[in-house]
Amino acid sequence: MSFLVLDGLSKSYGDVHALVDMHLAVERGEFIGLLGPSGCGKTTTLQALAGFVQPTRGRIVLDGRDITALPANRRGLGIVFQSYALFPHMTVAQNVAFGLEMRQVPTAERAARVARMLELVHLGELAARYPRELSGGQRQRVAVARALVIEPPVLLLDEPLSNLDAKLREAMQFELRRIQRKLGTTTIMVTHDQAEALSISDRVVVMHAGRVQQIDAPHRLYEHPQSRFISSFVGKTNLVSATVRGTWMELAPGLRVPLAGAAAAEGSTLTVCLRPEKLAFADAAEGRLPVRIEERFFLGSQWLYRVSSALGDLEVACANDGRPPRPEQAQAQLTWSDDVARVLPPEPGSDAAS
């Protein structure tokens, strides 16, 4: 049995189903990212894990022990809150020591552990400061230290980086991962930022409207999205509809790619996902699809083009290799390798709905 198991966890507020039948098995030492737009149930999951919300149905099993009914203050989990929730009337050291104090750890040992933990998050020299005297990034690290000093079996991170500016956020992402690796603490992080989830998680759980959409390693999730929602929420995507013709998919008259994966009925319609960075401009001879470049955006490391074609509007991302970009309003040819077109599984009932 896995270290932490969410077994059919559900939470309803009257008619609102915040979380529906969540199943998740987390291994010891894993870093799990819960990813989804606001209102998808990721925060409810975290709150239920923390013990702040009582699930309507389902069980939470930690290390073979059912903790569903255990109050928050007896679960012993480490939590880093979005607002950090530091105690404003206590110094950094007192904040970090609070959890040890509650566990009646002897004073000498407490001081040693606090010092060690502050060293780990590079805050050793700020131990006597108050939270209001710290920067956002430092506060965040105090919150992490406070949650980890009690050596929790599971660390819960609630949008831990959303209050930091972009530069700091990136640095803290890797910092979090470094600390997590060093201590080996099983970690569950809630985030709405896909880059954050993809870059540091071992596995990402994508949620939408209270339901789990897909649980996969970041790379697989990106390359093999299981639904229309994931393909557009995780990364950018071009969705194109195709018709099955034998072992081929016809995207447009005369434009065919091999049908990969599961067999589909002749003549049925599929949705195909083409990632913008998998498309490339080509010479006229090699091109598959003539397009017209409508707009161009400079993203630093990339150029993003919006082009119109027989398949509709597409986004094309090209690495900025230092050469001048293609001009707007120009005609061009697009190409891609056969194996980058991903067929999305048909969504139950969605064809009729949309």
Next chain:
Amino acid sequence: MTSGRALPYALSAPALALFGLMVLLPLALTAALSFQRFSHDTGVQGGFTLAAYIAVLGDSYYWEIFGRTGWVALLTTLLCVLIGAPEAYILSRMRAPWRSVFLLVILAPLLVSVVVRAFGWSLVLGPAGFVNQFFEWVGIGRVRMLYTPIAVVVALVHVMLPFMVIPVWTSLQKLDPQVENAALSLGASRFTVLRRVVLPQVTPGLLSGGLIVFALSASALAIPGLLGGRRVKMVATLIYDEYLHELNWPLGAAIALALLVVNLVVMLATNAILEGNYRKRMGA
């Protein structure tokens, strides 16, 4: 056109003038009055004497009244803290419709005339009032409450409570609700969360509430007058008597100023001790 520097003064001049006219001038006149000569035959004489102050400081009768006023105000403040702080906490945890309903209930005493309120309490606490009826029913027998300091304290707590609840509630509003959850997640019990996390953060609210309640209680006139009667004299009723019954205005003025000074000293001292301590931690 007024120059840029003078503009703030010009704009605040009306308020300053009003403040000067309504507060500083009467205070100055009272101070001047307290140094004037008085005789029971001829009334206020003018001139300069410290007789009124010497009379106040030298007579144990006045010391006793000041002492009683002090402990009544202190007890009222203490009870307001003990009742008001939990009340504010519960109020801050209430949901939308109930919160405003109960806030109105707490504010209600302020909406009722002090005379009506005082007579209401005298009905409740009187020899045949509800409380004594209850006491007789449970076998304690009648207890004299009306015209004792107890009645005064009860009625003062009733009307002063909003002045404690509102500042505490305001500081509770500033609390990050996640901070309590954070303490819980670190293994603190509900009680420890209140004591170690919530209470220290509402200290400024308790302090300002306490100062308001103390100052208003120490100078309350109507409630001690109506519920304490002639037996329980407090400083404000004493001043009233000196002005209107004894017609010894300089003595009344001297007592009034003494009350002001005592009140100021108590407030500034409390502020210096508690707030200084608090500021060190919170930097607020």
